[in-house]
Amino acid sequence: MTLKLTDIVLTYPDGDRTLTALDHVELAVAPGEFTAVVGPSGSGKSSLLAIAATLITPASGTVSVAGHDVTNASQVARTRIRRDHIGIVFQQSNLLASLTTLDQLLVMADLSGRSTREAAVRARELLLAMDLASKEDKRPHQLSGGERQRVNIARALMNRPEVLLIDEPTSALDHRRGEQIVSLLADLTREHGLATVMVTHDLATLAMVDSVLTMADGKLTAGAVTSVG
Numbered sequence: 001m002t003l004k005l006t007d008i009v010l011t012y013p014d015g016d017r018t019l020t021a022l023d024h025v026e027l028a029v030a031p032g033e034f035t036a037v038v039g040p041s042g043s044g045k046s047s048l049l050a051i052a053a054t055l056i057t058p059a060s061g062t063v064s065v066a067g068h069d070v071t072n073a074s075q076v077a078r079t080r081i082r083r084d085h086i087g088i089v090f091q092q093s094n095l096l097a098s099l100t101t102l103d104q105l106l107v108m109a110d111l112s113g114r115s116t117r118e119a120a121v122r123a124r125e126l127l128l129a130m131d132l133a134s135k136e137d138k139r140p141h142q143l144s145g146g147e148r149q150r151v152n153i154a155r156a157l158m159n160r161p162e163v164l165l166i167d168e169p170t171s172a173l174d175h176r177r178g179e180q181i182v183s184l185l186a187d188l189t190r191e192h193g194l195a196t197v198m199v200t201h202d203l204a205t206l207a208m209v210d211s212v213l214t215m216a217d218g219k220l221t222a223g224a225v226t227s228v229g
């Protein structure tokens with residue numbers, strides 16, 4: 001398994017009490033597998049992604065990413081694992097307003113210390129695959145919502161991650177563009193052998209994923225619910 005969460009418990013302080021955001025959660029995603037997580041607001045979906053992204057540490061349980069056990073890894077080691085093995089696409093587009101599309105991708109290579117020439121080849125290859133080749137000199141305000149989301153996805157793939165984590169990729173898009181984005185994510189998952197986890201409220205797109213899990217009150221179970229809050 002490329003991504004494996006075992007018996008994860010996550011708690012937050014809540015006044016005098018403790019809130020259990022993730023309650024003995026198990027998640028295993030294989031290479032080339034596209035998994036969707038649905039569930040009501042506040043059920044723990046973002047917390048699950050943050051654990052998988054190694055951004056927060058659970059109270060108990062183990063996290064393994066691309067064969068690396070990150071459970072007891074140092075902050076430095078976790079940052080390296082995140083940078084080298086995990087692509088993250090957040091709900092809000094966090095593109096830098098002053099940068100061109102090409103530079104949004106090259107910034108990632110700078111962070112990982114790769115050569116500029118190799119990075120430029122990789123960036124142009126991704127922009128071509130995402131139908132963004134003609135947009136490489138555009139800044140975010142010159143792009144449509146769907147194009148901005150594709151730049152976010154291309155940027156997440158710059159460092160050739162094995163794990164792709166995506167939070168609500170369609171929330172700012174109309175129905176047709178939302179379906180196109182999820183279809184693109186399904187293709188990328190297969191082509192690149194990614195272990196992909198997508199949190200979504202968009203039940204219309206679930207036909208394109210391999211498995212659907214439902215989060216309710218911090219518990220993760222197999223199968224889809226018929227409505228999500």
Ligand SMILES: Nc1ncnc2c1ncn2[C@@H]1O[C@H](COP(=O)(O)OP(=O)(O)OP(=O)(O)O)[C@@H](O)[C@H]1O
Pocket residue numbers: 012013019021039040041042043044045046047048
């Ligand atoms: N930093 C935090 N401190 C305290 N409680 C938190 C924190 N982050 C989340 N929570 C609580 O943990 C629970 C799970 O929240 P989480 O954001 O993971 O749910 P979600 O399913 O992603 O919700 P949404 O769909 O609204 O984003 C909620 O009760 C939330 O209020």
